[in-house]
Amino acid sequence: MGRCPSCGAWETLVEELRAAAATGRALDLVVVDGKRTDVVQLGEVDTSGTARIETGIAELDRVLGGGLVPGSVVLLAGEPGVGKSTLALQVAAELKSNAPVLYVTGEESLEQLRLRADRLPKVPAELLVMAETRVEAMQAPWLEYSPAVVVIDSIQTLRTDRAESAPGSVTQVRECAAALSNAAKSQRTALLLVGHVTKDGAVAGPRVLEHLVDVVLGFEGDRGHAFRLLRASKNRFGSTQEVGVFTMTERGLEGVPNPSELFLAERRAGAAGSCIAPIVEGTRPMLVEIQALVASAGYGTARRTTIGFDDGRLALLLAALDRKSDVDVLSSDVYVNVAGGVRISEPGSDLAVALALASSQLNKPLPADVAACGEIGLGGEIRRVARIDLRVREAIRLGFRRVLIPAGVELPAAIEKEADLIRVDDVAAAVSWLRASSFRE
Ligand code: TYD
Numbered sequence: 001m002g003r004c005p006s007c008g009a010w011e012t013l014v015e016e017l018r019a020a021a022a023t024g025r026a027l028d029l030v031v032v033d034g035k036r037t038d039v040v041q042l043g044e045v046d047t048s049g050t051a052r053i054e055t056g057i058a059e060l061d062r063v064l065g066g067g068l069v070p071g072s073v074v075l076l077a078g079e080p081g082v083g084k085s086t087l088a089l090q091v092a093a094e095l096k097s098n099a100p101v102l103y104v105t106g107e108e109s110l111e112q113l114r115l116r117a118d119r120l121p122k123v124p125a126e127l128l129v130m131a132e133t134r135v136e137a138m139q140a141p142w143l144e145y146s147p148a149v150v151v152i153d154s155i156q157t158l159r160t161d162r163a164e165s166a167p168g169s170v171t172q173v174r175e176c177a178a179a180l181s182n183a184a185k186s187q188r189t190a191l192l193l194v195g196h197v198t199k200d201g202a203v204a205g206p207r208v209l210e211h212l213v214d215v216v217l218g219f220e221g222d223r224g225h226a227f228r229l230l231r232a233s234k235n236r237f238g239s240t241q242e243v244g245v246f247t248m249t250e251r252g253l254e255g256v257p258n259p260s261e262l263f264l265a266e267r268r269a270g271a272a273g274s275c276i277a278p279i280v281e282g283t284r285p286m287l288v289e290i291q292a293l294v295a296s297a298g299y300g301t302a303r304r305t306t307i308g309f310d311d312g313r314l315a316l317l318l319a320a321l322d323r324k325s326d327v328d329v330l331s332s333d334v335y336v337n338v339a340g341g342v343r344i345s346e347p348g349s350d351l352a353v354a355l356a357l358a359s360s361q362l363n364k365p366l367p368a369d370v371a372a373c374g375e376i377g378l379g380g381e382i383r384r385v386a387r388i389d390l391r392v393r394e395a396i397r398l399g400f401r402r403v404l405i406p407a408g409v410e411l412p413a414a415i416e417k418e419a420d421l422i423r424v425d426d427v428a429a430a431v432s433w434l435r436a437s438s439f440r441e
């Protein structure tokens with residue numbers, strides 16, 4: 001069949017070979033290999049063996065929940081060029097374990113791997129490396145060296161004799177991952193699988209792996225910017241709330257304990273169309289600069305272009321501004337950019353975006369010591385968002401003395417004392433505050 005009868009897309013069906021036909025005898029499975037798996041009571045399960053191995057990379061350990069769990073499988077997914085191989089190699093370099101790391105590359109030659117390692121600090125000369133794409137070939141070294149961690153770069157290049165389709169196909173990827181994951185569990189090795197995804201997540205590979213692995217890490221970032229964000233979308237051993245922040249430098253990835261400083265480094269205070277938004281990723285607050293440009297439209301429909309911000313949300317904010325305040329933006333071209341290559345995925349920056357838009361349209365810069373947080377609803381009302389206390393504290397830490405927040409939010413007295421909190425209940429109020437404000441350094 002060329003066309004999927006379910007979703008209607010063309011050429012998306014993938015051949016899968018059927019395993020040996022079932023015999024049809026009831027409960028045959030129970031006696032297949034004569035081995036019995038014991039049933040035990042939950043309380044008797046021993047967890048003392050699950051000590052974690054620290055990777056030595058603080059931002060990664062934070063996301064993993066303290067380190068790699070022996071016998072677990074971690075998928076590190078991201079677009080090509082984002083830095084997956086670099087991170088994997090740095091794990092190999094920093095790992096806090098006496099047992100060795102085995103780094104299997106199916107993408108690069110050993111020479112290329114060596115050249116990359118030479119750029120990074122501290123990759124040990126003893127690191128075990130292997131250029132191989134056949135899963136079966138990993139059996140011997142795995143048993144011989146008993147590595148603490150095996151890195152597979154990447155899962156899409158592997159193939160196994162158990163499946164006949166081409167490397168990278170769904171069947172191959174799944175069979176290889178299943179075989180490796182069994183080996184990891186039986187040898188108590190932590191397995192780090194590198195997987196490529198494209199911008200729209202189109203490559204099926206990593207998607208089919210998500211239920212097979214224990215932890216799914218997504219590595220995000222724009223190749224044009226140095227900033228990288230590591231998120232767990234699934235974690236059987238920890239929270240999915242933490243994010244890791246890195247910058248890509250000449251000497252590999254460096255953790256960024258205080259991302260706000262990084263994002264605000266190039267800010268030009270006093271420019272119209274710029275507003276600072278304290279956002280929260282997981283449990284980490286960070287300040288980002290929202291830039292907006294409202295320009296008179298040429299012929300035809302007005303353009304809306306966003307980088308790092310959701311198009312749908314922008315449309316909503318423009319409509320709310322137009323109907324609920326006296327700023328006219330609907331007929332103009334509108335550009336919104338989140339500086340530094342950050343992608344905002346939460347509504348807490350709505351108010352800052354609206355203020356940046358109004359500031360650009362009115363050609364009136366916001367005061368340099370102002371930040372704003374709050375969600376904007378369809379009625380133009382400013383709504384509460386999670387962790388306003390964290391956001392305001394971060395703003396204060398970076399020297400912002402005035403913060404616009406949703407009306408009705410109560411914050412601890414200590415915060416109230418340190419910052420001038422401006423409570424606004426709708427966009428109209430925020431815009432009239434902007435009109436009345438005067439720029440001060
Ligand atoms: P890479 O880890 O190969 O990405 P992936 O495995 O996800 O495809 O690295 C991506 C980019 O990082 C590459 O274009 C070169 C750059 N890079 C640095 O800027 N500094 C470094 O120290 C290294 C090793 C790479």
Ligand code: MG
Pocket residue numbers: 084085086107153
């Ligand atoms: Mg790579």
